[in-house]
Amino acid sequence: xxxxxxxxxxxxxxxxxxxxxxxxxxxxxxxxxxxxxxxxxxxxxxxxxxxxxxxxxxxxxxxxxxxxxxxxxxxxxxxxxxxxxxxxxxxxxxxxxxxxxxxxxxxxxxxxxxxxxxxxxxxxxxx
Numbered sequence: 001x002x003x004x005x006x007x008x009x010x011x012x013x014x015x016x017x018x019x020x021x022x023x024x025x026x027x028x029x030x031x032x033x034x035x036x037x038x039x040x041x042x043x044x045x046x047x048x049x050x051x052x053x054x055x056x057x058x059x060x061x062x063x064x065x066x067x068x069x070x071x072x073x074x075x076x077x078x079x080x081x082x083x084x085x086x087x088x089x090x091x092x093x094x095x096x097x098x099x100x101x102x103x104x105x106x107x108x109x110x111x112x113x114x115x116x117x118x119x120x121x122x123x124x125x126x127x
Contacts, residue, residue: 002064003078005092008071008109009101017047017054020094028124029090032057058087065091071101082120089119 017033024031032043035055041047047054054065060083064075072095076088096103096112103115110118116126 002075003080003088003106004073004075005088005103005105006068006071006073007092007095007099007101008104009096009099011069013099013101014067014072015095015098016049017051019098020091023098024090024094029122030059031091034062056091058090060084060087063088063091065095071099071104083122085120086122089115089121090125093119093121093125 021031033041033045033047033054034043034057035041035053036045036047037052037054043057052067056063056065061076061080066073066075074088074092074095076084080088092103093112093115095101096115102109102111
């Protein structure tokens with residue numbers, strides 16, 4: 001079973017994969033493409049603008065991103081360890097930062113600032 005959280009924003013503010021990957025790499029938190037809409041992808045492949053689901057590789061494991069009309073849901077394993085939860089939160093942080101969105105989880109909806117203050121984030125994103 002997985003855990004999910006959603007970055008909620010207006011569709012026209014959807015960040016591109018390139019924006020997200022470059023921003024995280026600039027913070028020393030590289031990510032790579034693994035799958036695009038159920039198909040294997042090259043690590044440096046760029047998804048089409050209208051992608052529906054991405055599987056993204058991090059140093060600590062893979063995160064699923066699902067595009068929805070009002071944002072992007074990020075899914076990881078329910079038994080994710082500390083580092084995997086940090087990776088999940090890093091992608092969530094990046095999407096919220098780029099889109100100006102809020103984060104919705106099982107505990108409620110929070111702003112990006114509130115998320116940063118409460119979420120497990122890698123050290124690279126805390127500075």
